[in-house]
Amino acid sequence: MTPGADTGPGPAAVPAERQPGMLHIRFRTADGTPLGAGCFAQLLQLLAQFTPVIEALPPDAALADVRGALRYFDRDAAGLAELVRLRALAWHGVRCTIGIAVNPLLARMAAQGAAPGEIRVVPDDAAAVAAFLDRRPASALHGVGPAAARALCAYGLDSVGRVAAAPPATLQRILGARTGRVVYERARGIDPTPVVPNAAARSAAAEHRFAHDELDPDRRRRALLSLADGLGARMRASGQVARALTLTVRYADRSTTTRTRRLAGPTAHGPALVEAAYALHAALGLQRARVRSVALRAEDLCRAELAARQLSFDPSDDRAHRIEAAVDRARARFGDGSVRPAAAFGGAGRPPPLRGAKPSGPGATRP
Missing domain, CATH: 3.30.1490.100 (DNA polymerase, Y-family, little finger domain)
Structure with missing residues (x-):
């Protein structure tokens, strides 16, 4: 979906809990250089102007829950995403690719499939979600790694639509009880994972x-x-x-x-x-x-x-x-x-020895 397109009923028409309110934002510099830590911190502060529920995904992505901000700003999630996109570009020279959905899984997948600078919305509708997921490869589901994808493909379950149509017991036999249950839910667009605000990096x-x-x-x-x-x-x-x-x-x-x-x-x-x-x-x-x-x-x-x-x-x-x-x-x-x-x-500017330590070895003498 392109920015500015009709996104359906606004905040007053649809209860907040039924609106797509999860934003997965991928930041990209205009010249393609890696995003610096300082710039990434400033972009997180930009998101904090709209919601305190932000999960940083270093080095260049973030997840934000804006459901609590819809009524305050009198905009839907796509409207807030457009504000984020414009301010990031104007203030920091950074392009944002944003996926919007009702849960982090769908928002992440929407952002991954969007063009640079695009805002893509997955409506909160069972038929729309099924159509969005149907032909994607099984490996596109978050949590399905190469080994799990190979195991599913060996049984002909090579797309998300086929995984969703498979009985849960079959997936549990292929992948194990817990993983099979999680994959079955995610293939149907179900992801109860909350957005957990995280602190700055610990290292x-x-x-x-x-x-x-x-x-x-x-x-x-x-x-x-x-x-x-x-x-x-x-x-x-x-x-x-x-x-x-x-x-x-x-x-x-x-x-x-x-x-x-x-x-x-x-x-x-x-x-x-x-x-x-x-x-x-x-x-x-x-x-x-x-x-x-x-x-x-x-x-x-x-x-x-x-x-x-x-x-x-x-x-x-x-x-x-x-x-x-x-x-x-x-x-x-x-x-x-x-x-x-x-x-x-190097050369004449060799590192000095440790203060309080006796010089030892060829690299410990002062020039």
């Missing part, structure tokens, strides 16, 4: 893959410096801080080592994250290990305004925070790659 991760198996500890530390600096910038942009940091090292034989370190206090400060990353790396005692990739994960995130910060009387620490704020402003204006730590480029 954030970044990984660096080396061009070849890396033996040089200097290069590994430079990679960790870039990862920690990027994680800090992402958390500051989303207003979050981390309480712990996890390092994962993957070796040439595909084995991995993972270590976690609790931070002295909740922080998104780059130098603190870099110091913790260096300490984790040094504790592994890697000698001649051939490292294929390193990854950092900021764990146990919380909102920055809810975290206590230890006061510091060190002028250099305050100066570092002011510099970091200036760097964040430059990145917001000119792009994430506009400012990078000098030590990340």
